[in-house]
Amino acid sequence: MNTLRERLPELLHGTGFRDASDPVRLGGGSSQENWAFDAIAETDGNRRALLLRRAPAGGVVDTERDVEFGLLRSLAGSGLPIAAVHALDADGSLMGRPAMIVDRVAGRADRAALRDRDPLQLGRDGRMSLAQELADLLGAVHRVDPPATGLVDVLRVPTDPGHAELERWTAELDRVELEPHPALRETIAWLGDHVPPPSPIRLVHGDFRPANVLVDGQRISALLDWELAHLGDAHDDLGWYTCSVYRAEHFIDGRWGVEDFLRRWSQASGIEVDHDRLHFWQVMTALRLAVIALTGVRAFCEGITDRPAGPADRIERLALRETGLLEDSDDHTRERPGGQR
Amino acid sequence: MRPRPSEIIAGVRTVLGDTIAPAVEGDHARARLHEVRAVLAQIDWDNAGFQLAERADRLGDALRDAQSWLAGELPPQPATGEYAALEEYFERLAAVAVATLSRLRTARRLEPDDDAAAASHRALLRAL
Numbered sequence: 001m002n003t004l005r006e007r008l009p010e011l012l013h014g015t016g017f018r019d020a021s022d023p024v025r026l027g028g029g030s031s032q033e034n035w036a037f038d039a040i041a042e043t044d045g046n047r048r049a050l051l052l053r054r055a056p057a058g059g060v061v062d063t064e065r066d067v068e069f070g071l072l073r074s075l076a077g078s079g080l081p082i083a084a085v086h087a088l089d090a091d092g093s094l095m096g097r098p099a100m101i102v103d104r105v106a107g108r109a110d111r112a113a114l115r116d117r118d119p120l121q122l123g124r125d126g127r128m129s130l131a132q133e134l135a136d137l138l139g140a141v142h143r144v145d146p147p148a149t150g151l152v153d154v155l156r157v158p159t160d161p162g163h164a165e166l167e168r169w170t171a172e173l174d175r176v177e178l179e180p181h182p183a184l185r186e187t188i189a190w191l192g193d194h195v196p197p198p199s200p201i202r203l204v205h206g207d208f209r210p211a212n213v214l215v216d217g218q219r220i221s222a223l224l225d226w227e228l229a230h231l232g233d234a235h236d237d238l239g240w241y242t243c244s245v246y247r248a249e250h251f252i253d254g255r256w257g258v259e260d261f262l263r264r265w266s267q268a269s270g271i272e273v274d275h276d277r278l279h280f281w282q283v284m285t286a287l288r289l290a291v292i293a294l295t296g297v298r299a300f301c302e303g304i305t306d307r308p309a310g311p312a313d314r315i316e317r318l319a320l321r322e323t324g325l326l327e328d329s330d331d332h333t334r335e336r337p338g339g340q341r
Numbered sequence: 342m343r344p345r346p347s348e349i350i351a352g353v354r355t356v357l358g359d360t361i362a363p364a365v366e367g368d369h370a371r372a373r374l375h376e377v378r379a380v381l382a383q384i385d386w387d388n389a390g391f392q393l394a395e396r397a398d399r400l401g402d403a404l405r406d407a408q409s410w411l412a413g414e415l416p417p418q419p420a421t422g423e424y425a426a427l428e429e430y431f432e433r434l435a436a437v438a439v440a441t442l443s444r445l446r447t448a449r450r451l452e453p454d455d456d457a458a459a460a461s462h463r464a465l466l467r468a469l
Binding site: 183 | 372
């Protein structure tokens with residue numbers, strides 16, 4: 001912490017901020033260290049709430065900090081609720097590991113924001129509004145024009161997003177697995193047989209869910225955690241949001257289901273839902289989540305993280321189940337792709 | 342034998358939650374402590390070894406049933422009842438399963454009406 005405190009002024013140099021307070025590490029952030037601090041804005045002399053986001057040792061997601069920084073800078077005028085970026089230490093030469101400074105936006109995030117226990121105290125109607133606003137927000141992300149915003153200069157433009165993501169996550173599994181994972185290898189084979197044809201390239205957030213939006217009062221104040229963002233297939237985000245792994249957290253039992261979300265997203269984005277394409281990305285999501293879990297397992301077993309990890313066999317089995325390869329008789333609880341049980 | 346592994350872990354979780362947690366300062370340390378308690382609760386500590394043995398038996402049986410497509414030799418049963426030996430046995434079975442599943446997929450692609458291959462494929466997937 002002392003090193004961070006000592007080096008913050010240098011990182012803030014030229015950004016229009018001075019007199020940083022001691023950074024305090026926050027609890028959240030599965031793939032990033034978040035350090036809260038304040039600094040005085042030279043423009044008006046007021047104290048501003050800022051956040052230092054730094055790559056952790058043994059992180060579960062390998063992110064190029066300069067890419068995320070460039071992405072957020074490109075989106076500054078997009079109308080999306082994102083935190084303004086101020087400074088970048090791309091190679092970690094100052095802060096020990098790659099880091100950047102962003103605005104600390106007011107609001108609270110909770111992965112269970114839509115659930116009946118109502119951790120953000122939104123009330124019954126407030127939770128429904130948030131569920132709808134999430135669909136609208138994702139639609140707005142997919143309406144972003146990559147060439148017009150300069151995103152094509154920051155993010156790689158894939159010619160075939162399905163194959164590109166499959167190659168990426170297969171390589172990641174090769175890198176992190178400590179033992180053979182037949183269920184995931186079968187899932188990869190299924191994906192290889194079901195890659196959808198390329199569709200128009202869109203901005204994909206990559207980790208869109210209630211856990212990654214800040215809610216201030218009754219409205220979304222910021223969309224967070226862009227470290228998995230990339231250009232690709234809009235159905236990629238849809239698959240992430242509607243994958244069976246997350247269903248209980250992303251919908252409201254009896255009031256807001258998968259089809260409600262898809263319909264609203266389609267209105268907001270102007271894109272038709274393609275259910276075969278969606279199924280591919282749901283399976284891809286489950287594979288990614290399993291590989292991310294295994295990345296955490298490896299880091300824990302190697303002693304390079306302070307995040308404990310248990311076995312990942314449950315998520316591995318969910319990935320295989322998501323394919324539909326297991327007969328219905330093997331699992332009576334699985335919802336069919338698109339939300340039909 | 343008392344305390345059982347589960348009783349030890351439950352007791353440790355209680356100490357962590359009731360005694361240690363209130364004295365922990367800082368969001369980060371509290372979040373890690375929360376995760377530690379969650380991971381401890383995730384495992385069936387009394388039956389972890391038995392469950393692994395059951396999984397290995399199930400996978401071994403399915404591989405034996407898929408004999409026509411078996412890719413590689415099945416490993417011998419572990420000579421000792423130690424967890425590490427059982428784990429190694431399961432990992433070797435899993436490696437054979439990866440290769441055997443690949444063969445079964447190829448067989449089903451070439452002969453979509455091969456009911457025996459389809460049945461072996463499903464049985465092996467269920468055993469994972």
